[in-house]
Amino acid sequence: MEPATRQLVYVTRNPSPELSSRFRDRGWHVDVVESARDVRRAVRAGSTAGGLLDLASRFQPHEIVTFESCLTMPNVGWVAATTAGQLQDASLRRLVRDYCFDYVTMPWTGERVVDSVGHAFGMVELGEPASNESTTGAEGEMVGSCDAMLALFRSIRKVAMTDAPVFISGESGTGKELTAVAIHERSARRNAPFVPINCGAIPPHLLQSELFGYERGAFTGANQRKIGRVEAANGGTLFLDEIGDLPLESQASLLRFLQEGKVERLGGHQSIPVDVRIISATHVDMQTAMIEGRFRQDLYHRLCVLQIDEPPLRARGKDIELLARHMLERFRKDASRRLRGFSPDAIAALHNYSWPGNVRELINRVRRAIVMSEGRAITARDLELSEYVEIVPVSLAQAREAAERQAIELALLRHRGRLGDAAQELGISRVTLYRLLCAHGMRHMEGDLGHQGGDLPASVPHL
Numbered sequence: 001m002e003p004a005t006r007q008l009v010y011v012t013r014n015p016s017p018e019l020s021s022r023f024r025d026r027g028w029h030v031d032v033v034e035s036a037r038d039v040r041r042a043v044r045a046g047s048t049a050g051g052l053l054d055l056a057s058r059f060q061p062h063e064i065v066t067f068e069s070c071l072t073m074p075n076v077g078w079v080a081a082t083t084a085g086q087l088q089d090a091s092l093r094r095l096v097r098d099y100c101f102d103y104v105t106m107p108w109t110g111e112r113v114v115d116s117v118g119h120a121f122g123m124v125e126l127g128e129p130a131s132n133e134s135t136t137g138a139e140g141e142m143v144g145s146c147d148a149m150l151a152l153f154r155s156i157r158k159v160a161m162t163d164a165p166v167f168i169s170g171e172s173g174t175g176k177e178l179t180a181v182a183i184h185e186r187s188a189r190r191n192a193p194f195v196p197i198n199c200g201a202i203p204p205h206l207l208q209s210e211l212f213g214y215e216r217g218a219f220t221g222a223n224q225r226k227i228g229r230v231e232a233a234n235g236g237t238l239f240l241d242e243i244g245d246l247p248l249e250s251q252a253s254l255l256r257f258l259q260e261g262k263v264e265r266l267g268g269h270q271s272i273p274v275d276v277r278i279i280s281a282t283h284v285d286m287q288t289a290m291i292e293g294r295f296r297q298d299l300y301h302r303l304c305v306l307q308i309d310e311p312p313l314r315a316r317g318k319d320i321e322l323l324a325r326h327m328l329e330r331f332r333k334d335a336s337r338r339l340r341g342f343s344p345d346a347i348a349a350l351h352n353y354s355w356p357g358n359v360r361e362l363i364n365r366v367r368r369a370i371v372m373s374e375g376r377a378i379t380a381r382d383l384e385l386s387e388y389v390e391i392v393p394v395s396l397a398q399a400r401e402a403a404e405r406q407a408i409e410l411a412l413l414r415h416r417g418r419l420g421d422a423a424q425e426l427g428i429s430r431v432t433l434y435r436l437l438c439a440h441g442m443r444h445m446e447g448d449l450g451h452q453g454g455d456l457p458a459s460v461p462h463l
């Protein structure tokens, strides 16, 4: 017995009562529509539907192209019904090839059509869960499920409970700013301002006045009083981004502020008490900066009471794929055609590449690939990572590690994350397997692998 909730969007000028009743008998709810606008109205947001596009029912070519926007809807599995003659038309062939799971040509049997649409519906349900908040990925959400990211999420929650200064270090594009915002939003200061300042981007001679503000007449051109960023953050969080690039003279004034909790505007004589929580971040190696005398040790120790390290993307194991799929969901509307996901060579390249630009680079590559891709799946070439499809490990130790990782991954996928069964197949104890999972940062693979073959899980793990 088929579930009674499946929806069929039947696009036609000439509905077949016989076909509609056959669908109903198989548990479908049938909506007969004629235009692209009706399709968009009929398909309920967030739920999956089957679509039958009856091109043989007196639609003109200029009308058919208007359906292209509906054919890209991620939650509808389409089947086209055409005449053999219509398929001579190149643009119609392209439409069918790019967007439909299947097509039937006249004379078709009702049974064949119902089966095909059922299959298309099933494919959409399998591969691309109906979009909801967590899969479409609200901007600002931190996605991650590897051990390193789970540890990061725990740290964020813990440091959010306190008022102590936090120092975030990590390579470029790893998510330092996202982390700072996450801490603020989970802290008691969440309703007060979060004020970022990029210490590296402001010319050194303007930095003092940006940070602390000035009084009217403090210098030529100071026509009115200006509140500095530190004061603007009163009650909230001040995010000192790229703190490693802060010039030495500003370091002295910042240290004074941290010691006294008061600011003095340039040209002012008053000390104004300010209550801010300080979060700072940098990709600079601070130990070297201190040894070389570019950064004051006393300031560093004030700023770095609690430390958070952002893991580089290359150390996040399966998360690389998770993030790539997440970004594809978020930006798939930019695609000119319906994209099914990533090809196996793209997945291999995602893992082999070393990601110097980390998550930011991943986002850019996926976005570019979405626009440039000419097939149904994003390939390594679309990601401009063709040369990373096959990487020969440089040392024997690396080769062993990669083989061990792959064997574990495959065993877990085959046994849907069940440790006992996977361990048995690998000929090791459960305890050893667990230890290896920890060592490879693969603990997220344990347990609920409901999505073999790996499309986006129903709910993306996130903070």
Ligand SMILES: Nc1ncnc2c1ncn2[C@@H]1O[C@H](COP(=O)(O)OP(=O)(O)OP(=O)(O)O)[C@@H](O)[C@H]1O
Pocket (backbone or CB within 6 Å): 140, 141, 142, 143, 144, 170, 171, 172, 173, 174, 175, 176, 177, 178, 179, 283, 359, 360, 363
């Ligand atoms: N875990 C994550 N999940 C989803 N998006 C992420 C994640 N980490 C980072 N991003 C995204 O990657 C981009 C870069 O993040 P962010 O600006 O926080 O990095 P950063 O470490 O401050 O980079 P930089 O050193 O270049 O300033 C942003 O678009 C951010 O939303």
Ligand SMILES: [Mg+2]
Pocket (backbone or CB within 6 Å): 176, 177, 241
């Ligand atoms: Mg940043």
